[in-house]
Amino acid sequence: MPKQIAFDESARRSLEAGMNKLADAVRVTLGPKGRNVVLEKKWGAPTITNDGVSIAKEIELEDPYERIGAELVKEVAKKTDDVAGDGTTTATVL
Template structure:
């Protein structure tokens, strides 16, 4: 539920979202975290899941400063796929260990591909290359 509400804000062309308030004027935003913060579910178990996803978004904002919507959508996909495996009989701890191994492998590859940037000129050059595609 949370990721579905947040994912519409993904990317530079994501639409604005109108958030109804119990008091005062509604808020218009394109920020996924702002949308996420407003979601509370009546079912306490579903709401626990929402709170975990909010923590994912908040931690991403703290560490990276951006990418909160992407992190939320990825977390939703991981949970949905993981639930399929557990429903099919997979041990949840084995699933977690598999996810941990995958994360480690991805981080190793990213470290191999990364290049240190030391100066503002290098940062500006990198940004220029990304803007040109």
């Protein structure tokens, strides 16, 4: 499959939109008044969680450029979880 190349302003906006969609889903869990999120699984029962990295891992976007933006933020959450073990929600929102 040939690679698509995009380098204009609309490509940057699509990356940012993907990042924002993921961050918005995780943001609701931040802080002492943070809420839980229900995750639909491909198999089994839905999961209720307030863990930022768990939420980030489950998000899949249709648009390929938005998906790349979301994957960048997912990597931030995964690295934060690996190194610190906590703070994934804060790292994602920042």
